[in-house]
Amino acid sequence: MPETPRHPREHWDGVYASVPVEETGWFEASPTVSLSLIERCDLDPADPVVDVGAGASSLAAAFLERGQRDVSVLDISANALEELRSRLGPDRAEQVRFIHADVTEPGLRAKLGPVKLWHDRAMLHFLTSDADCASYARAIESTVMPGGYAILAAYALHGAPT
Ligand SMILES: C[S@@+](CC[C@H](N)C(=O)[O-])C[C@H]1O[C@@H](n2cnc3c(N)ncnc32)[C@H](O)[C@@H]1O
Numbered sequence: 001m002p003e004t005p006r007h008p009r010e011h012w013d014g015v016y017a018s019v020p021v022e023e024t025g026w027f028e029a030s031p032t033v034s035l036s037l038i039e040r041c042d043l044d045p046a047d048p049v050v051d052v053g054a055g056a057s058s059l060a061a062a063f064l065e066r067g068q069r070d071v072s073v074l075d076i077s078a079n080a081l082e083e084l085r086s087r088l089g090p091d092r093a094e095q096v097r098f099i100h101a102d103v104t105e106p107g108l109r110a111k112l113g114p115v116k117l118w119h120d121r122a123m124l125h126f127l128t129s130d131a132d133c134a135s136y137a138r139a140i141e142s143t144v145m146p147g148g149y150a151i152l153a154a155y156a157l158h159g160a161p162t
Contacts, residue, residue: 012077021056031059047116053123056083074099104135109142121153
């Protein structure tokens with residue numbers, strides 16, 4: 001009998017429970033490229049910023065390091081957010097808002113609020129249906145403030161296999 005496809009939440013929780021983050025295909029020790037793009041966004045320290053599909057990325061730490069005071073991370077996987085919380089440590093984790101949500105869910109703005117910068121590295125292309133892609137576009141339209149920025153970084157065609 002064919003396997004029932006798992007809900008993405010279960011899939012991603014399984015990934016973070018079974019593979020050390022450093023061994024994932026998308027791991028980077030420092031978010032150098034993202035930071036170079038973020039530098040061009042002329043952010044004020046008080047501007048709300050979000051890393052969507054944050055996983056256990058070090059970008060939240062980098063946001064704090066550069067003085068951002070309104071930092072949110074959003075991910076469908078509770079395990080990913082727990083891993084990120086532990087990597088940040090209690091002092092830095094306290095300064096970050098953790099949002100456990102599916103980026104395609106309706107009413108995301110109510111959970112997230114308006115943001116000046118939307119950052120997504122390696123999440124968007126996991127949305128494979130037209131409906132999910134349309135929800136993602138609506139989420140950006142409804143949350144990014146006028147004059148704000150969206151940075152979307154996708155895998156290269158021959159990039160990481162997982
Ligand atoms: C390839 S990882 C990239 C993680 C991180 N952005 C980085 O660069 O290290 C993709 C991440 O997107 C999250 N994700 C996948 N689908 C999602 C969805 N529909 N809503 C929110 N997060 C999602 C996964 O849990 C995972 O943490």
